[in-house]
Amino acid sequence: MSRKIGVIGSGHVGSTVAHYIVSAGFADELVMIDTNEAKVVADAVDLRDAMPNLPFHTNITVNDYSALKDADVVISAMGKVSLQSSKSSDRFAELPFTSAQVKDVAEQLKTSGFNGVLVDISNPCDVITSFYQQYTGLPKNQVIGTGTLLDSARMLREVSEELNVDPKSVHGYNLGEHGNSQFTAWSTVTVFDQPITELAAEKGLDLAAMDDGARKGGFQVFSGKQYTNYGVATAAVRLANAVLSNSMTVMPVSNYQADLDVYLSYPAVIGRKGVVKRVALDLTQEEQAKLQKSADFIKSNVKKYS
Amino acid sequence: MSRKIGVIGSGHVGSTVAHYIVSAGFADELVMIDTNEAKVVADAVDLRDAMPNLPFHTNITVNDYSALKDADVVISAMGKVSLQSSKSSDRFAELPFTSAQVKDVAEQLKTSGFNGVLVDISNPCDVITSFYQQYTGLPKNQVIGTGTLLDSARMLREVSEELNVDPKSVHGYNLGEHGNSQFTAWSTVTVFDQPITELAAEKGLDLAAMDDGARKGGFQVFSGKQYTNYGVATAAVRLANAVLSNSMTVMPVSNYQADLDVYLSYPAVIGRKGVVKRVALDLTQEEQAKLQKSADFIKSNVKKYS
Amino acid sequence: MSRKIGVIGSGHVGSTVAHYIVSAGFADELVMIDTNEAKVVADAVDLRDAMPNLPFHTNITVNDYSALKDADVVISAMGKVSLQSSKSSDRFAELPFTSAQVKDVAEQLKTSGFNGVLVDISNPCDVITSFYQQYTGLPKNQVIGTGTLLDSARMLREVSEELNVDPKSVHGYNLGEHGNSQFTAWSTVTVFDQPITELAAEKGLDLAAMDDGARKGGFQVFSGKQYTNYGVATAAVRLANAVLSNSMTVMPVSNYQADLDVYLSYPAVIGRKGVVKRVALDLTQEEQAKLQKSADFIKSNVKKYS
């Protein structure tokens, strides 16, 4: 029945997601939704103006929730990044806005009969993903946040630049909250087929400096343009494609952790049904403690804003 | 020697051009330049953060004109769209800004030794393209503006929506200035293998309404987000790819017209050397007059601001 | 529900179709079928061996007609090209083989409950496409042959090489039988925005020589490797993609012509439902006569072999 993707929100991130999907021919049907009708129509027309010069064809529908009934994937990119100050860049600053929005969006998704996989980018990611699952009533495996798929990419980018190697040849994860309590699980990171911790010991690499570099990169993006879009949109679309093609890819995304009773980022196998399987990492005690702390932080916020 | 593309300007359009190139793997080397160092660094880091989740690899260099020495194509997307009021959307409002910038950019391109094809998106497109040619001293065939490649796309989109047909199955052009004096040369437009003028007569189609629709579309985009990016970025990248692959594609772009002694949009054959050949249209007298008028308007402005 | 494509036949053409689809990520599910189990398994495993080095994921199922129940498109590429002698290259030489096969394939498609669009490459294309429609009982619009989409491509290639222009900037069609009675409808061909007949008159171009060139090209391919695959597989996949994305693209393909009561190639609008609309060409009397002759030839063979 072809590929149908919905994108909720046509701000910096949502419109970039839509453009990437259209320019790469990833979907046959794209449903774009935003409360700012003028903006979402502007983006839709602009994308249609691109199509005569593109090799692919995508049918775009605007602001029609009923069209999401048979969507394979819906990506939530609504938010109000202007609520984050350029200094603090605290994703929780968006919570009052997004937690109000999420109820409305979830209600309309439910009414539409949508039963695909919901990919949440909206921040604070883990909390909002949790709310989406509650409010839509979709099975937990069908609701996923992009979470630290972006933060992991930043870490991989930093390591790759430090060591002059393709970031896709570096493996490993940032875990926990897509926010300030996250951390790089260095015990999971390998490069040149060696645990990076060993390599660091041998060569005197400074892992803390790489952590700083990844963070500094994120900060440079945010402070330089007051939002970030390309990294996170690419992560979200890769996740959506894994669902569409049932690829069973292992990715660090925000998914429900039964043992911690919370949504946070931890690698999972992604396929047609969303989260198909949890991956069990062999973390160090210190990393376990950080994960627990991150889980507690998210949990307390889910409670606070429910 | 791989593919190297430069992008001057990292505003709405330039960053979208860069993202499209990186996400599609169109270039091996991308050189991004902007006077706003914080913004262009933000975009470059954001694109690098996308790379671990992309199947392609692009090497990005920031704010280094000397890296353009052996670039195949440089795309100029600098501008200050905020100078256009959302009501008038007059691209000439940007001229004071861009005409000052173009001198500096051209000087630096010249100093770099760049001898590829320069693709100008900066507005007012035909005037700025003309200035680029003058200031860089590059052969006229190597300096091209995206011009009405975008306006033609808007017309094709409008026709395709009206007649429920793939815009890539509609052929024809908007000609002249990439601005208010442009026009759809309906005599060049065919759909369902029929001149659209005949079809219009048969079926009572309202070509003027389609003209309005195309314009209204452009206006919807601009008024809905105060800039346009996806349509024009796609046009520019398609043009760049035609140069890179020496595809000899016929496209309506702003190129130097010897008979009119001016840069304006008229179909040309595009290849490795830029404009390889001019295409001679069989326009109606009315269309010829409009083209002349458009040429006169551009010419007077080139003189005025030189 | 993602994109699902079936490919019947894993000979030179079918396996190339499958490889192109997998390498470009055009489908999420690919069903490969061949009576030569060893060959189709070999191709499937070989494609799976490609996947770790490809950016896309495709799930491949082998020799299971029931998996075609919910396929969007099924492409028939079965045949026995060895029955064509390298001298005559008469596609009717394959008819005894394919007309027997088509019954069996159609029966199994019917049993599977398949109700998507059937794209036939198997030769003689127009006759076999007609049989497929009869035997499957699918609506006529859902059964299409690639027909002269390939022959048109050969003509466009020849014109483009003669005039040093992108073949995608040349427009026009070969019509009628995908076989010896086909012809280039030169009245439909335009290049440099001019009817090629006018250009030919002006510049002394020899259209008959171009016809010969296109034919000679086809002959060079067949005699040089005793089969042809890349051109026709690309045509078939482009057609399938037009269906998947409901792109309403105008293409010269073998589709049922009510007035002539026969399947032959004539431009049609292609979308999700297959043939969505017929395009009416303004052919010359000579071309009309050739089309009639081609129709008569196909018709007599459909009767003879039914």
Added chain:
Amino acid sequence: MSRKIGVIGSGHVGSTVAHYIVSAGFADELVMIDTNEAKVVADAVDLRDAMPNLPFHTNITVNDYSALKDADVVISAMGKVSLQSSKSSDRFAELPFTSAQVKDVAEQLKTSGFNGVLVDISNPCDVITSFYQQYTGLPKNQVIGTGTLLDSARMLREVSEELNVDPKSVHGYNLGEHGNSQFTAWSTVTVFDQPITELAAEKGLDLAAMDDGARKGGFQVFSGKQYTNYGVATAAVRLANAVLSNSMTVMPVSNYQADLDVYLSYPAVIGRKGVVKRVALDLTQEEQAKLQKSADFIKSNVKKYS
């Protein structure tokens, strides 16, 4: 200066390499060479017949070594697979043929002034790669064989099917000769972020059975069609793309090992200059012994046939 790739040999593998490059738009210039002029012309024309239905443009040159002077990458796919019996599938059966050919090809490459990266697929891969380096006189880092990049892919495919996970989420290598003395270095293989040896112990997985499965897959391909093409062509093109984009990707390919004084497959970092860096694995003693044995076998054959 755009991307230019040469392909030597237009048999099953070479023509598939060429088709993949053209269909994906990976090169701007493609030079196809084969001693069987009729076959390589057939493939070139067939690919040109595909172009009107493809979104990319590639300029194809046939049988002109001088065009390789400024090629970025040349892929050698010449061979005579028919010399391998369907039972034994011993790649050394091709050696008398390929070792004669390689001298001639290398001589012509040298004469052309080619100074890019030479990627060898021709079998027996490690021996022929070694000969190519000797005969062309190119620096060792610029001559690479696809080697066990294919065998590794087969192992990844087998593991992924056994454990229902994306093969791109499994990491690890087959090492040594691209032939019967190769082996899976299970100590390098991880899946679900766990060493597969641990997982195997936990879950009672049979690694030997997976080794057999990978081998059986290769045998199924060869016995089912008497050649293999998709897996190896995809590996070669991925390797070429890593060179073109200077991606610094870690890949198990046949590269010169100074300590063993032989070409064999071992992971290396691949970039614009070919092999940029060797990766040092922490193999088990048993694996080291197997590698040495494989090295000895290749070395003795290089001597024997020099």
